Amino acid sequence: MQDTEMVNSAQNGNLIVFGELIYLHHRTVEKFAFQCGVKAEDIHSVTQEVYINLYKKLGEFQNSHFLTWLFKITLKASRDYSNREKRVQDEGPELQGDLPGQSNRLPQSRILLFDEDRELHDALQLVEETYRNPLILFYFHELGYEQIGGILNIQPVEVESRLISSKEKIKSALEVLDDQQLELHLNLLKKSYKRVPSKFNVDEILRRIESERGNGEDSLSPKRESKSNKYKVNIWAVGLSSVLIIGILSTSLLKNDNVQSHEVATAADSNSIETLEKIFEEQKNTYRSTLGLTEEEFNQIEFVKMANQLFASTIQENGSSNISNEERYEEVLDMLKIPSQMVNDATAEGMMEEKESAIFIDELNTKIDFLITYYNSILEKHREILNTAKMSGRLDASYLQANRSKLPDEVENLIDHAHTQGVSIRVSRDKNSYQTFFEFPDHWHKLYEHVQDSSISFLYIKPMIPFTYGGELVLTPHESAMYLNQLEHILLSTKHQNSLYTIMKSQYEDLAYTLIFGASNMEVITNGRVNEEFHSAWNNLRYGYGDSPMKYFIRPMFESVSENNWEVNETYRSLNFNDLQVAFTLAENGDLAAIMPKENSGAKSATINWPNSEIQQKVEKSINDIDTTQGIQIIGMSPIEGVLLYHHAQEENLMDIQHSLLSFMNFTDHENMDKVMNSWLNNKLIPRETTSLRYQDEETFEQNGNFVGSVDVMNGEQVIRTIPITRHYQGMWMIDASLSYLLYSESHVEMNEQIQTDIQDLYSRFKEHYDYNLLKDVGASMVAGIYLEAANQGDLNTQYELLLKGENTNTPNKEKFLSGPSQIETNWREQYNSMESHQSYPSDESIFSSREEQHEEFDVTVWLYIKPELINNELYRNSFRMRKTVEGWRVYYMPIQ
Known part of the structure; x- marks a missing residue:
């Protein structure tokens, strides 16, 4: 849907389309506001003001260029902001000090990291607005003279004249010699502006509009005559779990294969309301039957309510909208789809593009959340009887499902049908009730062949959230760190952000903060020393994927504290969480690599005599401390010690530990997997005639973010076997079983x-x-x-x-x-x-x-x-x-x- 069509729909009262419209352009507003002098910490409030004013002025839009209109409103809001700031400053110096909580705000230096950028930005702010605005719009938003003239109400020739003047003023202020040098600096500054922070929340804006419209405030209604009440829908029932639901009501990228398109087209062309109603009801009955619900129950689900309302509006308008009937009816039918149908339709097509994948997963996630909300209302309704389903005095979801026939019909039906939509029952976090949650169904894995990994990965990790509850970590610190690394990698792989991205980014920041600084009910530091359970967790974090913001943030502190016997020192006390947020923004823009410290294996060359009682004792103690249910993670173990750890497990026939210490990072010979595994498990790693083991770090090299090397098994000066090893991304040295076919040994025969x-x-x-x-x-x-x-x-x-x-x-x-x-x-x-x-x-x-x-x-x-x-x-x-x-x-x- 084009901007003009979306504005027309919003003028008719469609808040959801208005929500999509403002979401599409919110980054433009945020960056332009900052470029016009709005402080970073105030961008959120100014952006809200822009979109509230935009909604008020919807009636004034008459098929002109939407962005021209949006820039005008943003420019006015920025001017109003500057005037307010000036009034505050004029009222007295006592109002200019730091306010409570101000220390946590993101200063300009977090956006403009380099001196050249800060100097140029500051110079721009000193140029009179008359000359500054044409330059901002031309260089940073790539608008033409005519568009700029429309925004500033001047002729194109005047735009050119002011551009020349503004460049001369800036060159003079910065002592830049020529236009070429200035344009180079402007292009670099443009890249830095991508780091302008965003706290944009479309729900917050739409909720305010809906609330004030509901209170009868005409100031928040479009001035143009419209049938706004027809589109007035309640989209807030899901709460924060669905930050954006705009994709549900946008023109769907996936057409409904179960309804023949020619039927819809014919019905639309002939305005046969009866036929359209029949098709709509048939689809409802199909989906209702899949969920095992009555008509009354089905109509209580939020997206079904929305489909009903939009269908009623469509029937009433019947062609009076700028959007064709065919498109509108397809929107209605797409809105009505249940999650399983969305998956079936998606997997019937080829691979989606990045943007299409992001939209699809966002819509699918929203439908799932609507279903979870509905099913939770059923569980709450029958909470008293459900809470009698206990095993050994505790609520037990398995026991509940096994006794479903004794439960109310609504709950029995939920258990029988909800799983087809990716919804299951579990005990709540507080252990006091049952609740529904998302669980990725096995048969949905076929989505990986049709949806980009960067989008579907969010859905795969969704069942794990929230990672913190009641001021504590839900999982162990070690497990939490592993998920944090995975979540960071997924976030940075995402090219097209959606509401699920926003939710996961919030989870990432909350989990990162908790792991490093603790929470209300969980201490990371006790008596000035890092608690032992966080040693391996922090070690995991310093070995994140590639150019990892967390790795950049935590590694210097980790190395300092771990070398200080885990006593807290100044490097920990000086950690600023904002630095992680800045590093994340740098990574998103591809700028973090330039300042990442050079990667190294973290190991040192060494040769040890064998047998070696001291190392054997250390290895034996490490094995005794291993909890295989949590995964093996031992801090500070050298490559040779990693090999000896495997050797000791082999000697003691500890098969589970042997399995855990084998890496198949480069494995390709899957047909011979069992043969390779058995070879490693059954063949003695270190021969009896071994006299020493040697590791040479200079022969270790990086491959795809991991380090690979070898440990030589020696007899005197002769190498009798070489063991391939790899440093796992979490820092643990493991046997690289994927290279087992490289293990070639040939006894040396003296010449005779x-x-x-x-x-x-x-x-x-x-x-x-x-x-x-x-x-x-x-x-x-x-x-x-x-x-x-x-x-x-x-x-x-x-x-x-x-x-x-x-x-x-x-x-x-x-x-x-x-x-x-x-x-x-x-x-x-x-x-x-x-x-x-x-x-x-x-x-x-x-x-x-x-x-x-x-x-x-x-x-x-x-x-x-x-x-x-x-x-x-x-x-x-x-x-x-x-x-x-x-x-x-x-x-x-x-x-x-």
Whole structure:
């Protein structure tokens, strides 16, 4: 629906469409008000004033450009605000001090983070309004001269003249040399204006209008004659759980497949009210039957009431509105849909776009909330009898459902049918009654194939809210932190914000504050020390997804406090929650990455002797402290200790802990999942002959927000096994079981006459026809010996045949390779004896490419290290890098020149 159509509908008294109209443009009003000098903390009240005045003046709108009209009203409200501020200042300095609660307001510096932006914004405020406004509208709102002239009541040529004057004034004030430099600063400031705070609540505005209209205040009625009472609907029954319901009444993006569109069109064209009423009643009966309700009960549901009212209005107007009958009837039928029907319709189509997904989930959530409100009224009605359904003296939802046949018909019907709409019964938070809540139905998971993840994820996390109740966390601090990270990631992935976003953002801020600072009935700090249950929770928060506002906010404090034996110090006391809100806004605008500290693994290189009683005792104590129902989370455990934790669990046959310590972050071979899992669970991790374990942080690298590395299991100076590890996003080092097929071990065999003969014989046979079948079952070190023999013979052709070739390699073409050095001087037998098989992660991410063909066996690198004393000018690398393919081991170009 276009702006003009929405204004026309609002002029006819449709408050819901008016709500949608103001929601679409509220950010424009907020930013323009701030640019005109309104303080950040007062933007909310000025925005409300703009939209109240807009509603009063609806009758004056006559198909002109809506935004021109909106800018005019905002400009007047900003002027009125400035005049009020000036009067307050003139009344005396005693009124200019800080007011109670003012310390929590968001100052200008939280929006304009950079000095250049603040200086330019302040310079703009000093320019006379006559010259300032054209510049604001031109640069920050991208309006043309004609539109600006319409807003300011001047000719386009005068707009151009004032623009030139305003730029000269600002250049002079800031000592900027030319227009190009000024425009660069203006563009940067425009980006900063995106951080203007928003507390916009369409419910609050519509509630005020509805209330004052209900009190007979003509000042809050459109001046144009209208049939406003026909659209007057009660939309407040759901309360704060449904911040916006405007999507329900907007033109639906999903057409009703169950009603043939040609029937509606024909009925509309012929104005056959009887046919329309029949279609409407048929749909009502279908949905009513699905819910198992009587007609009277069905009509008590809020969205059904709204559909009834809008249908009655549509029938009465019958074509007198600017919106076609067909569109209006489709709106009515879309409004009538129950949640399950919305899901069925959505999954019958393809993947929705981002905006369409946001609108759909918003509408679906609102319908669910309306149903929950209705069902809760039924539970409250029968509360006395329901509260007798107890097990061991406590209310029990399972017991209630099992005895449904003994309950009143309304409640039995609720239990039998509500679950199809994603509504279930549980015991209330205060344990004193039963209530209904949203529970994501299993069969709704098909929505993931049709709705963007960023939108549907809100619905998936909805059953968990609220995260705090009665001044306490609902979940454990550890679980709460995990949900906070997840919620932050979902919020920042959202491109199109809706009412569910607003609700979840509020939940995010409330949960974040509670986890860090506590609440009325929950202390985070006791006797100057952080309570133990918050250690792992805070540790989780410092490892959020990607450029995480919470990670940016909490990490310096966490590191300082944890190193201070969890005693509160100045870094904690100086935390300002507004800084988290600012960081969140920066992350939304893509600016947080520029100031995020560089990520590191958090581990240090180390080698420990094995066995090691001190570390064994630490590991054993850690396992005894683990509560597997809460997930394993141990603060400060090193990569080697993480491996030994798994080893100890394996020795003690603690299968649940073993499972919890395996990561499948990069796993792709799902067909062999059981085989891989059994291999890890049943094969001994650390062999008996182990003398030490080694972790080298310089070989650890970041991949997709996680760190991957390895722990070497040593026997003397020889690596006998390399264990792949990954740092979970919560900071815990785990065994990377997804890379289990990289675990290649090959015992080293000292060169003797027989080995030398075998290598030379295999070299001769392979050289004859380059028959790769000869190499299919040959080990890595044997193929390395063949390559070294070829190098010793100056046989570049055979060397080339042994090289790994493919898109992800640097192997040159054969002609170029054959033009290189043809022989090495170092005795290859000495090199062979010096080599030790060592599997390791590659440094380039291309090695981790998924296997595209079923016949590929491995995607792995094995390094054969050469002793330093054997490295000379001809050996510019100290290792022999090899990869396993379906045809056997191959040399990764180029190990030796």
